[in-house]
Amino acid sequence: MKVKVQKLDGKAVSGKGGEVELNDDVFGVEPRADILHRVVTWQLENRRATARPTRERSDVARTGKKYGKQKGGGVARHGDRKAPIFIGGGRAHGARKRDFEQSLNKKIRALGLKMALSSKAKDGLVIVDSLEVKDGKTKALKGHFDKAGFAGKVLVIDGESVNDGFKKAAGNLPGVNVLPAMGANVYDILKHDTLVLTTDAVEKLEARFNG
Known part of the structure; x- marks a missing residue:
């Protein structure tokens, strides 16, 4: 034209x-x-941009050693310091990584x-x-x-x-x-x-x- x-x-x-x-x-x-x-x-x-994830319990770099006795301590029982209730522990139900890139x-x-x-x-x-x-x-x-x-x-x-x-x-x-x-x-x-x-x-x- x-x-x-x-x-x-x-x-x-x-x-x-x-x-x-x-x-x-x-x-x-x-x-x-x-x-x-x-x-x-x-x-x-x-x-x-990619949605950044938070670090959950399995992603935190802390010892997995049981830090207290199972009984007799007068406190709740815990296996390690990665639990969300502790400072430095993993986030409970944190944001997951999301990548929006598509192919065409x-x-x-x-x-x-x-x-x-x-x-x-x-x-x-x-x-x-x-x-x-x-x-x-x-x-x-x-x-x-x-x-x-x-x-x-x-x-x-x-x-x-x-x-x-x-x-x-x-x-x-x-x-x-x-x-x-x-x-x-x-x-x-x-x-x-x-x-x-x-x-x-x-x-x-x-x-x-x-x-």
């Missing part, structure tokens, strides 16, 4: 670079809610990213020629976004790396996030209202799947 290329301020790019041909194998896939849900769940679960087939992950890009290609995708911002000023970038009509949350994806001036200018704009093409992921694409890709980002994303 062909999509018009514009500048950051919404003005059309004239000449040969005024349009870009998007690969239908990447930007023309019919989205499926079940695939997108699986990929987003996998992505969010893998962000969770690479083909499903790739398909999910294609579907996320395709869903934005239908509504919410903007292609720009570059991310050049004068002096890296936030005020100048906000003016460009206002002229272009960007509303809500905006995700901007550049090529190999994000333009330094743009990254600096976008740092103080709420709801605006920037990523290199390698960092493109399903969750971030879907949770933003507008997806802005540079022409370099389009090339990198298409090469990512064709390579």
Whole structure:
């Protein structure tokens, strides 16, 4: 499919670079809610850190020797100092280790990213020629976004790396996030209202799947 290329301020790019041909194998896939849900769940679960366990009676490094006589001491009978009632003993019914990492087939992950890009290609995708911002000023970038009509949350994806001036200018704009093409992921694409890709980002994303 062909999509018009514009500048950051919404003005059309004239000449040969005024349009870009998007690969239908990447930007023309019919989205499926079940695939997108699986990929987003996998992505969010893998962000969770491992829940640390507490040391129970069998994990505490204390002597196992019976420290008192069975009878005649006038106190309760105990086998060792690992019991939870003693200082330094193991915790009773402590938290267990929980690892939330999930595995997901690479083909499903790739398909999910294609579907996320395709869903934005239908509504919410903007292609720009570059991310050049004068002096890296936030005020100048906000003016460009206002002229272009960007509303809500905006995700901007550049090529190999994000333009330094743009990254600096976008740092103080709420709801605006920037990523290199390698960092493109399903969750971030879907949770933003507008997806802005540079022409370099389009090339990198298409090469990512064709390579």
